[in-house]
Amino acid sequence: MGEAETFEALRLELRRGSLVLAVLARLRSEQYGYSLRMALAEDGIEMEESTLYPLLRRLESQGLLTSEWREEAKRKKRFYRLSAEGEAVLARLHAEWRRISASLETVLA
Amino acid sequence: MGEAETFEALRLELRRGSLVLAVLARLRSEQYGYSLRMALAEDGIEMEESTLYPLLRRLESQGLLTSEWREEAKRKKRFYRLSAEGEAVLARLHAEWRRISASLETVLA
């Protein structure tokens, strides 16, 4: 594996954990999969649909999200939003992220 | 899985990608496994030996680290430090981390 591939693999790894946090945060207001993906991309967090959809289902099965299958603009879409438990977990994850972030700043300094 | 375990799993996931970055950064100056672990713990990044050692070997096999088996204080230790390629990758990862960090700040705001 060359340096480019090595870097790319590590980049993905680094980005990985932040996906959940970003998704949870965005779903404080209701969104459906596609619009969520677009919104996150605009903020600089891009992910494949094949990453996002399984993630949403996983988070829902963990009780952090609730979803509703609804029609809007003549299309059926699955709308997700944060559950109460999801809010609690998001708050804790946010705090944890601040901790990690601060630690990394120290090490990288 | 209760909320506590769910959070713990996500916390680990969030921390995951930062390990490589922290290790690479710390190895800008030479260290052996144990001292590296202690140093990182002091900065708030704790990891098991069974996580650290395989990680070190992996990074070395990717050419990002070099190691040397040396005796110090009557004990044989394996000393690691960043290779030139490692420095390059570290710089790029650092930049990428800043990007992700900024994106998360936006989403979390």
Add this chain to the structure above:
DNA sequence: TCATACACTGTGTGTCACACACCATGTGAC
């Protein structure tokens, strides 16, 4: 008919944590 919007699945690969194994050295109890 072709692009875009939208949702989903199956599989492969790779990483981390847990539990464990192994050896060396210093130290205090007896």
Add this chain to the structure above:
DNA sequence: GTCACATGGTGTGTGACACACAGTGTATGA
């Protein structure tokens, strides 16, 4: 002096699990 034990130090094997890739499929409007 020797035995137990903590501490320092380096590893392995396995299982769980998450992401990315590639692909499937439907609906809509231009």
